[in-house]
Amino acid sequence: MSECISPNPSLLTLAEAAAYLGRGGKRPSTCTVWRWCRRGCRGVALEYLRLGREIRVTEDALRDFGQRLAQADRPLTASAAPAPPPTERTRTDAQRERAVAEARENLRRRGCLK
Numbered sequence: 001m002s003e004c005i006s007p008n009p010s011l012l013t014l015a016e017a018a019a020y021l022g023r024g025g026k027r028p029s030t031c032t033v034w035r036w037c038r039r040g041c042r043g044v045a046l047e048y049l050r051l052g053r054e055i056r057v058t059e060d061a062l063r064d065f066g067q068r069l070a071q072a073d074r075p076l077t078a079s080a081a082p083a084p085p086p087t088e089r090t091r092t093d094a095q096r097e098r099a100v101a102e103a104r105e106n107l108r109r110r111g112c113l114k
Helices: 014-021 030-038 059-072 093-109
Strands: 011-013 049-051 054-058
Touching: 011 014, 014 030, 014 054, 014 059, 030 054, 054 059
Parallel strands: none
Antiparallel strands: 011 054, 049 054
16 A cells, blocks of 8 residues: 655645635735745745645745735835925015016017017
8 A cells, every 4th residue: 555645734735825824804815825926026025836736835935925025115204205285485576577577588589579
């Protein structure tokens, strides 16, 4: 009788990895876990093993992936906060007259006004 080798319990299929990540809440799809393996997320890839046609990951690789993603997050800074709306600036009458005179002179030079 041949001896069966039981699969290593620390190697998870992508479906099992998605279920592992979704404990107590919403879980990522199997396709998302595959994409993390193949393409990564924010420059961080999930380490995986390819066994024939299957891709397997470990719990340690999932934890490491999460930690590296957290490190890749940019910290919130004051520059990331939305800028306040611009304050309305008012011109003095003299500034307004100078701007009008410059615009007229510019139009005269271009031949639009005589």
